[in-house]
Amino acid sequence: MTAATVTxxxxxxxxxxTVVAPVLAVDAAELSVGTLxxxxxxxxxxxxxxxxxxxxxxxxxxxxxxxxxxxxxxxxLELASPAERLGACLAGVAVTASAVRSxxxxxxxxxxxxxxxxxxxxxxCHNTGIQRVVRSTVRHWDDPRVVLAAWSSDGTGxxxxxxxxxxxxxxxRSGLGPATEPESDVLLIPVGGTVLLPEVxxxxxxxxxxxxxxxxxxxxxLIGYDxxxxxxxxxxxxxxxxxxxxxxxxxxHSTVVSGISETTADEFRGFVDALDAQGLTGxxxxxxxxxxxRPPGEITPPAPREIPLVLMVGSIEPRKNQLGVLAAAQSLxxxxxKFELLFIGGGGAVQVGDLDRGIQRARAKGHAxxxxxxxxxxxxxxxxxxxxxxVFPSLQEGYGLPVAEALxxxxxxxxxxxxxxxxxxxxxxxxxxxxxxDADIARAMRTLLTDDAELARLVAETANLDSAGWPEYAxxxxxxxxxxxxx
Amino acid sequence: xxxxxxxxxxxxxxxxxLALVSAQLDSVRDQQxxxxxxxxxxxxxxxxxxxxxxxxxxxRGVRFAQTAGRVLRRDGAHTFVAIARARLARR
Numbered sequence: 036m037t038a039a040t041v042t043x044x045x046x047x048x049x050x051x052x053t054v055v056a057p058v059l060a061v062d063a064a065e066l067s068v069g070t071l072x073x074x075x076x077x078x079x080x081x082x083x084x085x086x087x088x089x090x091x092x093x094x095x096x097x098x099x100x101x102x103x104x105x106x107x108x109x110x111x112l113e114l115a116s117p118a119e120r121l122g123a124c125l126a127g128v129a130v131t132a133s134a135v136r137s138x139x140x141x142x143x144x145x146x147x148x149x150x151x152x153x154x155x156x157x158x159x160c161h162n163t164g165i166q167r168v169v170r171s172t173v174r175h176w177d178d179p180r181v182v183l184a185a186w187s188s189d190g191t192g193x194x195x196x197x198x199x200x201x202x203x204x205x206x207x208r209s210g211l212g213p214a215t216e217p218e219s220d221v222l223l224i225p226v227g228g229t230v231l232l233p234e235v236x237x238x239x240x241x242x243x244x245x246x247x248x249x250x251x252x253x254x255x256x257l258i259g260y261d262x263x264x265x266x267x268x269x270x271x272x273x274x275x276x277x278x279x280x281x282x283x284x285x286x287x288h289s290t291v292v293s294g295i296s297e298t299t300a301d302e303f304r305g306f307v308d309a310l311d312a313q314g315l316t317g318x319x320x321x322x323x324x325x326x327x328x329r330p331p332g333e334i335t336p337p338a339p340r341e342i343p344l345v346l347m348v349g350s351i352e353p354r355k356n357q358l359g360v361l362a363a364a365q366s367l368x369x370x371x372x373k374f375e376l377l378f379i380g381g382g383g384a385v386q387v388g389d390l391d392r393g394i395q396r397a398r399a400k401g402h403a404x405x406x407x408x409x410x411x412x413x414x415x416x417x418x419x420x421x422x423x424x425x426v427f428p429s430l431q432e433g434y435g436l437p438v439a440e441a442l443x444x445x446x447x448x449x450x451x452x453x454x455x456x457x458x459x460x461x462x463x464x465x466x467x468x469x470x471x472x473d474a475d476i477a478r479a480m481r482t483l484l485t486d487d488a489e490l491a492r493l494v495a496e497t498a499n500l501d502s503a504g505w506p507e508y509a510x511x512x513x514x515x516x517x518x519x520x521x522x
Numbered sequence: 523x524x525x526x527x528x529x530x531x532x533x534x535x536x537x538x539x540l541a542l543v544s545a546q547l548d549s550v551r552d553q554q555x556x557x558x559x560x561x562x563x564x565x566x567x568x569x570x571x572x573x574x575x576x577x578x579x580x581x582r583g584v585r586f587a588q589t590a591g592r593v594l595r596r597d598g599a600h601t602f603v604a605i606a607r608a609r610l611a612r613r
Contacts, residue, residue, distance in 0.1 A: 041563070045556050067552050069548060069554060
């Protein structure tokens with residue numbers, strides 16, 4: 036430790052307090068750091084609303100406080116004598132303050148702005164499901180109020196994106212590498228605006244996000260993807276279920292949730308209904324079906340094929356039901372039907388191992404079946420286009436993006452007859468099946484392999500799809516999460 | 523040369539004294555904040571221990587101010603300044 040580093044940390048604290056002083060109705064001019072902090076504590080003690088306590092606690096700590104810390108500071112200010120207020124504030128945020136790795140964190144007020152948490156997309160090149168939705172949506176939000184943000188590496192607060200992170204979010208393409216620039220040391224403090232969570236945040240951010248949703252006074256808007264980690268915990272890891280359970284503590288204090296389908300919205304509405312038991316109102320829940328948009332990638336003419344291609348795209352996991360499709364295909368191969376089956380998607384070692392062993396057994400019998408991993412956008416687009424039909428009998432989905440992408444590519448689909456995939460299928464171009472019945476899946480596959488007229492009818496239906504794409508979805512989502520939430 | 527009335531001279535002196543004490547109080551508060559920063563950033567102190575052990579130290583300056591305010595209202599400026607001098611001298 037050197038005197039210079041302590042001095043720099045104190046100067047950074049002084050800057051943060053000066054930044055929030057106008058919000059807390061304190062004139063910071065000429066006040067030294069200790070006197071300014073005492074004045075801010077007195078001001079908040081005079082009107083200790085949750086949002087004012089949260090702002091003061093954030094500025095002191097240099098990071099967002101937990102709900103426990105917000106309560107500690109509020110109670111400290113309410114119960115302490117005037118002489119004890121400064122100490123109550125400093126002691127109340129000690130946990131977060133000591134978790135902030137750098138002592139030189141300054142602050143920027145995001146006043147009545149729209150702070151959008153795109154942390155995962157900013158740090159990762161991964162681009163399936165949620166990342167596609169986030170990247171395809173955020174790039175259309177060109178409102179000057181928008182501030183894209185990622186969490187600091189110590190997980191204590193939002194930072195503006197670095198140029199490399201911004202590229203990953205708004206100009207993503209296959210082959211783009213992770214951002215390497217150092218992160219900003221300026222903490223974003225949202226005040227009187229909106230915080231949007233279009234991703235499902237990582238576990239370590241959830242406690243601070245709960246405090247933001249519950250106490251900061253900012254409106255909080257979320258995209259609700261599904262409740263699978265909780266309602267179908269048998270399909271996910273314990274960590275994933277645990278994360279989602281804590282994510283719901285953010286949800287219950289948020290302002291609005293936009294479900295990506297009616298099915299998903301109903302799941303969140305069910306959760307909100309249960310909040311009566313906690314004396315909470317919960318968020319408003321809306322539904323906004325994702326667009327039936329063509330997958331990213333170059334459009335090229337179909338490649339000539341000797342035997343028809345049947346395609347399934349999705350992460351390799353029991354919920355997606357690849358093994359059900361493989362069993363159905365096996366029964367059709369046994370009947371003498373000729374077709375190639377292609378699975379595209381990555382997954383955990385156990386799940387991929389199970390599928391690959393089944394594929395090896397089928398190939399040993401001379402059947403054309405393969406599994407593509409790490410497939411690029413162009414190859415994926417070509418597979419959608421080349422397939423005779425797409426099969427996706429998932430046991431549960433929040434939406435079913437591959438179904439929509441296949442339909443938008445003009446490829447008929449076999450999918451699950453209930454839930455969100457049935458919603459997506461309502462536009463036409465689909466045969467619906469019971470995903471728990473391999474014979475039903477096989478029946479539908481047989482129909483589309485052998486009945487050219489039925490196939491042509493479904494192909495024709497895909498041409499009638501709503502042409503609304505990501506720009507329209509982004510505009511409607513903005514209205515739901517920002518404009519209507521502020522009304 | 524004119525001589526300033528005793529009462530006026532006393533008032534001017536008191537203003538200076540108050541300004542001095544006020545500056546010293548600012549300085550004490552700043553030192554308390556600096557001590558907190560030092561412990562948070564560089565101290566080998568777990569947060570709970572900070573909460574339990576530092577609150578008294580951290581509030582020393584404002585407790586002093588509160589006491590001084592009470593003395594000022596009850597006993598007047600002369601007594602206030604005398605007490606302030608004595609307290610600061612003890613630091």
